[in-house]
Amino acid sequence: MQTEIKRMNMWVFIGLLFFAGALVYILGILGFIAILVISIVFHYRMWSAVYDEHVKVSPVLAVVLLHIPGVNAFWAFWFYPGFAKYYNEFVKRYDLVVTPTKKLLYYIFPVIIFAYTLSGILPFFLRFDRTLEDINNTIFLITILMFFVVVVRTCTAVNALADVVGEKKTEVDS
DSSP states (O other): OOSOOOOOOHHHHHHHHHHHHHHHHHHHHHHHHHHHHHHHHHHHHHHHHHOSTTOSSOHHHHHHHHTSTTHHHHHHHHHHHHHHHHHHHHHHHTTOOOOOOOHHHHHHHHHHHHHHHHHHHHHHHSOOOHHHHHHHHHHHHHHHHHHHHHHHHHHHHHHHHHHHHHHHHHHHHO
16 A cells, blocks of 8 residues: 555646646647748749739739638639749740749649648538548648649749849849
8 A cells, every 4th residue: 555645736737737728729829820921921922923014913912812711712723823824924025044834733732722621621511421531631631742842833933033033134234
């Protein structure tokens, strides 16, 4: 038999649980804000790289519409393919020596995002099925991989544009 049993103060443990829960909640909010800011900056720079008098939508409006819940479900189908279209037109218009973007990637990306969103919503309206969860997890992995490909391709394209435009400006200034 034990000779000593330590007493437990239930209010300390309850307080610690609430503190830990609040900490996780606050870190979650801070993480969400960080992701939102990074997304806004990424999409703004993406769109502003191809923005000139021939592009109908300003970078600010394009980014705002992409981050309004509900509207973004439709706007993504215009935003991503629109970037590829305007990028390639920008390259042709200014006769830049840059590889055009692959339009197919920017057409498929919003479809994958929409499929992921739909596969996450459907179980709430249908009888829960393990198959739907597996489909959702698979589409999630595809979405993440596609996201990284889009970010890498977009950054590469915008950086190539910045390099070439910077060189042309230097030639004109000389």
